Amino acid sequence: NAGVTQTPKFRILKIGQSMTLQCTQDMNHNYMYWYRQDPGMGLKLIYYSVGAGITDKGEVPNGYNVSRSTTEDFPLRLELAAPSQTSVYFCASSPGGDSNYGYTFGSGTRLTVV
Amino acid sequence: DQQVKQNSPSLSVQEGRISILNCDYTNSMFDYFLWYKKYPAEGPTFLISISSIKDKNEDGRFTVFLNKSAKHLSLHIVPSQPGDSAVYFCAARGLGAGSYQLTFGKGTKLSVIP
Numbered sequence: 001n002a003g004v005t006q007t008p009k010f011r012i013l014k015i016g017q018s019m020t021l022q023c024t025q026d027m028n029h030n031y032m033y034w035y036r037q038d039p040g041m042g043l044k045l046i047y048y049s050v051g052a053g054i055t056d057k058g059e060v061p062n063g064y065n066v067s068r069s070t071t072e073d074f075p076l077r078l079e080l081a082a083p084s085q086t087s088v089y090f091c092a093s094s095p096g097g098d099s100n101y102g103y104t105f106g107s108g109t110r111l112t113v114v
Numbered sequence: 115d116q117q118v119k120q121n122s123p124s125l126s127v128q129e130g131r132i133s134i135l136n137c138d139y140t141n142s143m144f145d146y147f148l149w150y151k152k153y154p155a156e157g158p159t160f161l162i163s164i165s166s167i168k169d170k171n172e173d174g175r176f177t178v179f180l181n182k183s184a185k186h187l188s189l190h191i192v193p194s195q196p197g198d199s200a201v202y203f204c205a206a207r208g209l210g211a212g213s214y215q216l217t218f219g220k221g222t223k224l225s226v227i228p
Contacts, residue, residue, distance in 0.1 A: 040123070043203070103160070108157055
């Protein structure tokens with residue numbers, strides 16, 4: 001029972017490079033989310049999806065893009081990496097937006113932009 | 115502006131004693147409150163939640179209390195164990211842009227001393 005799987009776990013990018021953070025869930029959850037956590041801060045929502053083909057912006061979407069072609073996958077794309085995007089990124093999923101049991105999170109991707 | 119505040123960055127407690135983690139919120143439209151636990155290099159995991167129509171919810175050693183008039187909730191852990199040492203995030207659920215979203219506090223690092 002894998003839950004939410006994120007790859008890679010660590011990555012160092014140079015300014016201006018691009019990359020895709022992968023996220024896959026095997027729980028058939030409709031809702032998926034991308035959060036970032038900066039040191040000493042809470043988690044901030046980047047993008048979310050309520051189902052395949054539907055995505056929407058969260059609190060801090062600038063510099064990122066997402067797609068949701070299948071229920072299982074929700075990749076996060078950084079097009080032109082900037083030092084301000086140095087953070088730990090968490091993908092999460094839930095059965096519905098009103099789940100009373102919260103979200104299932106992946107183990108995170110630690111990204112450093114130099 | 116922070117809608118969910120955890121004003122204590124850290125807390126140290128002796129094993130066997132009670133741990134009390136506090137959380138304040140400003141948005142009276144939040145309808146559900148959740149606590150997450152996070153170990154280093156792992157994603158947050160759901161711990162316990164409470165509906166805004168209740169004032170207490172208990173699950174084993176964990177109890178969450180909600181004081182709506184004060185916009186305050188607290189997590190009690192009794193008795194505290196060394197394995198409880200982790201960062202605890204308070205989160206509040208609200209309806210935004212047509213979908214429920216979680217807003218997280220900055221977290222409190224709990225250290226349980228053997």
